[in-house]
Amino acid sequence: MRLCHQNGVAVVAQGGNTGLVGGSVAARENTVILSLSRMNQIESIDPIDFTATVGPGVVLAQLHEAVAAEDLHFPLHLGSEGSAQIGGLIACNAGGSHAFRFGMMQDLVLGLEVVLPDGRIWNGARRLIKDNAGFQLRKLFAGSEGRLGVVTKAVLRLFPAARDRATALIAVPDRHRALALASSLRADAGEFLTGLEFFEDPTLDLALRNVPSLKWPLQGRSPFYVLAEVATSIPGLRLEDIFERALEHLFENDLAEDAVIASSEAQRLALWAIREELPEGARLEGRQIKHDIAVPVSQIAAFVDRCSPLVERILPGVRIWVFGHLADGNIHYNLSPPVGQNDFAGRDTDLSDCIYRTVVEFSGSFAAEHGMGRTKVAIADMLRSPVERDVMRRLHRAIDPDDIMNPGVVV
Ligand SMILES: Cc1cc2nc3c(=O)[nH]c(=O)nc-3n(C[C@H](O)[C@H](O)[C@H](O)COP(=O)(O)OP(=O)(O)OC[C@H]3O[C@@H](n4cnc5c(N)ncnc54)[C@H](O)[C@@H]3O)c2cc1C
Structure with missing residues (x-):
């Protein structure tokens, strides 16, 4: 890093290369791609501090396995966890x-070690939940997309491993009632609720059509579905009772049309497979534009x-696939071309702009996952308030005045 700094060479940190916004690739000449893959040591797992101290190249699934062996849990789960x-x-x-x-990751990181653009090392790899001594630098680096420095070590927060889980698939009459359903489930299942996903019927239809291994467990079909999971680390607690009571309330209040609670681990995984294969269903359909x-x-x-x-007014017949995470408002709003067409008739940018503008109207985020990378910088310039943009630019300039860290990303 010091040499690159002295010689004006740009540095792009690269991890598993799974981000989908062009953040871990070189965008200009005279750039070093710095792979962190070999810094994949798990330094320690501490069952008293409930922390894992790890190198940046540790693959998420590798961490899950290592902490599970100590009866602990690192609660970040996503489709890319194998890479x-x-x-x-x-x-x-x-x-x-x-x-x-x-x-999110910013909440699960207790401490960090970061190599700054000039080669100095900030050692903030502390194992503290309460560390109130000034600016929360670890939070600044979480989400910085390699723009402020290179993460070389992390102290992560662990939790007791879940000993039991119960999963239910619930058919819902419409998307509005799904919101009341979510609220009711959160009240009834309390801190046991660990998963609350949703998908709409056309999205399901696509997955069932394109991924033949999926089995639909309910009698009929409804406009909207919720997949809910409760988990506990307390042995002997009957999670099914929690679900049954919660479902009773849903049926009493006309918030659910049908439901199934998985009765075996195989069934539980089969319910999750439906949710997890939704992106694959859309991918197999051909070209798509994704919006997270x-x-x-x-x-x-x-x-x-x-x-x-x-969106339909911009391109009549465009097919819209909606699914996501009900309890945090993260929507995957993906598009396929009209039936019989291979592309979006040159309206790709208009479609995405319309979606992002509407998101902002609803006080939302145009980048709920993957970060901004290079692909969303223009959108941010269009939609972000000048004050927010200015603060981000100044922060970046203060830490990386020569603009060598992942140039072109975020700001
Ligand atoms: C199938 C799939 C499902 C996904 N699901 C979710 C989801 O549910 N929720 C969600 O939030 N995200 C999701 N993602 C995106 C997820 O954020 C990325 O997969 C992941 O965070 C990027 O990790 P990576 O190691 O692949 O990093 P890369 O893709 O290699 O890099 C991503 C960015 O991080 C920077 N970077 C990498 N390593 C370092 C380092 N050591 N120090 C500083 N900067 C670094 C890079 O420069 C780049 O800007 C999904 C992605 C895929 C492919």
């Missing part, structure tokens, strides 16, 4: 399906109601 690395996950402030319960966005949970239904007609 994404801790450094990249921190740099992108990844969230995943348990974010509403355990937070977020709005406040209370606005999910209103957002889709408002956005979809606008």
